[in-house]
Amino acid sequence: MAKIGFIGLGIMGSPMAINLVRAGHTVTGWNRSPEKAEPLVAAGGTAAATIADAVRDADVVITMVPASPQVEAVAYGPDGILENARPGALLIDHSSITPQTSVDLAERARDHGVRVLDAPVSGGEAGAVEGVLSIMVGGDKADFDAALPVLEAMGKTIVLCGPHGSGQTVKAANQLIVAVNLQGCAEAITFLEKSGVDLKAALEVLNGGLAGSAVLTRKMENFLLHEYRPGFKVDLHHKDMGIVTDAARNVGAVLPVGAVAAQQIAAARAQGWGDLDHSVLLKAVERLSGDASA
Numbered sequence: 001m002a003k004i005g006f007i008g009l010g011i012m013g014s015p016m017a018i019n020l021v022r023a024g025h026t027v028t029g030w031n032r033s034p035e036k037a038e039p040l041v042a043a044g045g046t047a048a049a050t051i052a053d054a055v056r057d058a059d060v061v062i063t064m065v066p067a068s069p070q071v072e073a074v075a076y077g078p079d080g081i082l083e084n085a086r087p088g089a090l091l092i093d094h095s096s097i098t099p100q101t102s103v104d105l106a107e108r109a110r111d112h113g114v115r116v117l118d119a120p121v122s123g124g125e126a127g128a129v130e131g132v133l134s135i136m137v138g139g140d141k142a143d144f145d146a147a148l149p150v151l152e153a154m155g156k157t158i159v160l161c162g163p164h165g166s167g168q169t170v171k172a173a174n175q176l177i178v179a180v181n182l183q184g185c186a187e188a189i190t191f192l193e194k195s196g197v198d199l200k201a202a203l204e205v206l207n208g209g210l211a212g213s214a215v216l217t218r219k220m221e222n223f224l225l226h227e228y229r230p231g232f233k234v235d236l237h238h239k240d241m242g243i244v245t246d247a248a249r250n251v252g253a254v255l256p257v258g259a260v261a262a263q264q265i266a267a268a269r270a271q272g273w274g275d276l277d278h279s280v281l282l283k284a285v286e287r288l289s290g291d292a293s294a
Helices: 013-022 034-043 051-055 068-075 099-110 124-130 141-151 166-195 199-207 214-225 234-251 256-270 278-288
Strands: 003-007 026-030 060-063 090-093 115-118 133-138 155-162
Touching (some): 003 013, 003 051, 013 034, 013 060, 013 124, 026 034, 026 051, 060 068, 060 141, 099 115, 124 133, 133 141, 141 155, 166 214, 166 234, 234 256, 234 278
Parallel strands (some): 003 026, 003 060, 060 090, 090 115
Antiparallel strands (some): 115 133
């Protein structure tokens, strides 16, 4: 069992850290808002007052923060991870950031004797709670093999995708697929609503055929109830679509449908829905279709 310093105890990070405790690991957590550590402490973990305190004696350091600037903020500087982790420690970054940020982090960590894996996740809050996340990993195979007992406490599908940055590239593709799928679901549901059919029955049969998806399964209750409590916030998906767009431009990939989905997510954010679940794209399409009550 590993001694783990866990940085970032938000919607995803908190249940992930708790699952590590339940698997028998010793977990010390830190979050910018200290009260976010309370569920971890209740589960048997420990709260740290600083990042340095969380990582100083850790075998494994895990980060789960919103974006590249936050990863750089917790990793670098005199109070950050690299200056305070012990040589030989393994840093696993579960944040969704740019591939280049992951490559840069691995290079700088090497100077401190710290090994790094970029390991973004997919599955949303429900997948984090249930411990069935998909984890796409970039880095060295030896480090991946060493990390598996830790990753298996949080995820079900865990795959080494290539060298540093590869996990982030695959996560960008994941977010592209999810965005397009959400937009397709939103349009189909609006069509069904305006046609007057039984929406619950329609979604049930659709989800049993080729149109079925993990997105529809996970978000069906949101769609049926028109409730958008955040499992994955619009703000975060907007950030991820920026990563997709930039990375695709760099490699010369054209994403016409992805561009539309990215703009729909940007429009939802502009409506003030950034803190809502990304399934709120349904509300956006309903408004475009003339439903003033949406």
